[in-house]
Amino acid sequence: MRRLGERKEGSPERSELERLVRFYDPPAIDDRPGSGHPTWLEANGWRLLARPGLDGSGEEIQRFLLPDGRAISARLDPGTGRVNVPFSLAEVYLNYVHETWRRSTRLRALSPRQLAAYYHLKRFIPRPVQLSARRVLIRLQGDPEFPRWPLDESVFRLLRFYAKCALLTAGETDLPFIWFWPRPYKAAALLTHDVESAEGLRLSVDIADAEEERGFRSLFNVVADEYPIDWGIVRELRDRGFELGVHGLHHDRSMFSSRAAFDAQQPGVKRMAEKLGAEGFRSPALHRVVDWLGDLPVSYDSTVPHSDPYEPQPGGCCSLWPFFIKNLVELPITLPQDHLLLALLGHRTIAVWQTQLERIELMNGLAQILTHPDKGYLGEPKHRALYVEFLDFLRDRSDLWIPLPREAAEWWRSRDAGHDVDGRFMRGAARLDGEGTVTLAPESMLSRREDIPHTVDVRRRLGA
Numbered sequence: 001m002r003r004l005g006e007r008k009e010g011s012p013e014r015s016e017l018e019r020l021v022r023f024y025d026p027p028a029i030d031d032r033p034g035s036g037h038p039t040w041l042e043a044n045g046w047r048l049l050a051r052p053g054l055d056g057s058g059e060e061i062q063r064f065l066l067p068d069g070r071a072i073s074a075r076l077d078p079g080t081g082r083v084n085v086p087f088s089l090a091e092v093y094l095n096y097v098h099e100t101w102r103r104s105t106r107l108r109a110l111s112p113r114q115l116a117a118y119y120h121l122k123r124f125i126p127r128p129v130q131l132s133a134r135r136v137l138i139r140l141q142g143d144p145e146f147p148r149w150p151l152d153e154s155v156f157r158l159l160r161f162y163a164k165c166a167l168l169t170a171g172e173t174d175l176p177f178i179w180f181w182p183r184p185y186k187a188a189a190l191l192t193h194d195v196e197s198a199e200g201l202r203l204s205v206d207i208a209d210a211e212e213e214r215g216f217r218s219l220f221n222v223v224a225d226e227y228p229i230d231w232g233i234v235r236e237l238r239d240r241g242f243e244l245g246v247h248g249l250h251h252d253r254s255m256f257s258s259r260a261a262f263d264a265q266q267p268g269v270k271r272m273a274e275k276l277g278a279e280g281f282r283s284p285a286l287h288r289v290v291d292w293l294g295d296l297p298v299s300y301d302s303t304v305p306h307s308d309p310y311e312p313q314p315g316g317c318c319s320l321w322p323f324f325i326k327n328l329v330e331l332p333i334t335l336p337q338d339h340l341l342l343a344l345l346g347h348r349t350i351a352v353w354q355t356q357l358e359r360i361e362l363m364n365g366l367a368q369i370l371t372h373p374d375k376g377y378l379g380e381p382k383h384r385a386l387y388v389e390f391l392d393f394l395r396d397r398s399d400l401w402i403p404l405p406r407e408a409a410e411w412w413r414s415r416d417a418g419h420d421v422d423g424r425f426m427r428g429a430a431r432l433d434g435e436g437t438v439t440l441a442p443e444s445m446l447s448r449r450e451d452i453p454h455t456v457d458v459r460r461r462l463g464a
């Protein structure tokens with residue numbers, strides 16, 4: 001089996017984790033999966049799903065606890081200088097971002113049959129009753145232990161652990177990589193909206209006005225066959241520089257009810273994308289089978305939440321960065337939705353959005369917000385005022401890149417390919433200090449240490 005970092009002769013093929021960090025020259029880490037079933041490992045509050053292999057010898061870099069109380073360790077062999085990790089780092093990464101972890105977790109989700117019944121009954125239940133029922137459910141459930149809500153650091157910790165193993169393998173204190181975002185930005189943010197009704201499409205113009213006044217453009221996702229579409233508004237939004245996307249053919253779970261249903265709907269998605277001039281897709285109510293999304297006839301998708309325990313399909317990829325599913329770029333939704341925060345949880349301020357954005361910016365990730373222009377969402381004046389407050393909060397953040405989602409997807413592709421077409425690449429570096437702490441930052445920033453987050457638990461001294 002190919003080890004992480006080890007490439008086939010003459011092939012630029014990288015593992016998905018290597019594509020995230022994008023070292024210019026990834027060192028070959030000796031990470032071997034075991035042959036058993038995946039199991040949860042734990043290290044100082046960090047949970048990862050892996051097939052544990054054999055413990056090697058050498059200085060301990062990090063110890064991982066198994067559910068049965070045994071421990072296995074990643075080690076540095078002082079003789080050979082090789083780092084040995086007793087599981088596959090690439091596999092751990094995919095278990096997060098493809099939501100494979102859901103199979104190894106008892107979820108508080110509704111079964112497909114319960115979901116079908118829910119959608120059947122929903123139209124007969126008045127909206128206020130629906131809302132209060134969901135509120136009660138949320139209170140009973142409480143916040144889950146994994147993924148953490150609203151922010152889960154699992155992938156952040158994995159990428160730093162991977163960088164540490166790479167640094168120790170290379171015997172370097174600095175390793176250069178292609179920085180996550182174009183020069184000169186530290187992090188990125190995307191403004192996106194799902195339009196749920198004909199009235200929502202009319203109200204989209206108000207939202208677009210508020211954004212344009214502040215110099216922003218955003219994405220509006222439209223459902224193909226759910227409500228009459230005013231194509232005049234679609235054209236207006238497009239002419240003003242906003243992006244249009246496909247929000248499913250019908251606003252239900254039908255596309256993901258079976259693989260046959262998924263395949264049957266793809267020609268319709270393609271036609272709708274052409275009509276809208278769309279390059280992206282978002283599934284209705286974020287229904288999904290992550291592995292299938294790679295077969296959508298679009299360039300990118302933004303359906304997978306970072307962490308969302310309260311949707312009809314709870315889950316999350318735990319990542320703050322885009323990732324690939326086959327050749328499709330996935331842009332995760334990383335801020336709580338307007339509906340959850342303002343309608344269900346009843347927040348009267350944007351404090352959660354602000355804190356989440358600041359934390360994502362510190363971790364150099366992607367902050368993607370999903371709101372709805374419709375009645376019951378931003379269509380309510382008090383909710384709209386909060387969204388405008390959030391736009392004002394974004395306006396003065398000069399370290400934040402705020403492109404259209406299709407531009408972010410295009411960037412992620414060119415970064416992955418190593419094609420610096422217009423000089424936007426910036427060198428980042430992974431740095432290991434004498435205390436075993438890893439930081440990832442633009443090279444030009446590594447001297448300004450106060451800007452760099454230190455949220456990873458690392459041992460005070462290697463092997464101590």
Ligand SMILES: [Zn+2]
Pocket residue numbers: 194195196247251284285
């Ligand atoms: Zn929707």
